[in-house]
Amino acid sequence: MTVGPDPQSAEHEVAVAILVRDGRTFLAHRHPRREWYPDCWDLVGGHLEPGEEPLTALRRECREEIGIEVQEARALQLRSFDPSIRLHAFLVTAWDGEPVNLAPHEHDDLGWFGAADLPGLTLADPAVLPLLLGLLGGASAGSDVVE
DSSP, X not given: OOOSOOTTSOOEEEEEEEEEEXXXXXXXXXXXXXXXXXXXXXXXXXXXXXXXXXXHHHHHHHHHHHOOEEEEEEEEOOOOSSTTEEEEEEEEEEEESOOOOSOTTTEEEEEEEOTTTGGGSOBSOTTHHHHHHHHTTSSOOOSOBOO
């Protein structure tokens, strides 16, 4: 079973949204038939298109995958456990619309999770756990906000 991109391949740039509301964060469950990182929970987001800025990619991915319009996003420092992925993470605290699954071929479930829920989940990138816990007040973040 393939779990992720080949570490020997070129770097993949990915923008991800950390949606936070009422002390919970939003995650999407990757479909079990996905080629990369199947059957696990992940942040909403995706690859940057050629020449696309990270924030533009984030807004596009949120619109395409969960039907929201990002209003407020703040860049965060986050390094993936996978050296072939360069993450551009954004804390999103304001958006228009309610998240719905517009990409059922990519995600088979969506959910809101509190800090106590997160350690029990299989995450696509375990490196996000300390940051999520820190943002939700469940532990030290271990990552810094980029102003």
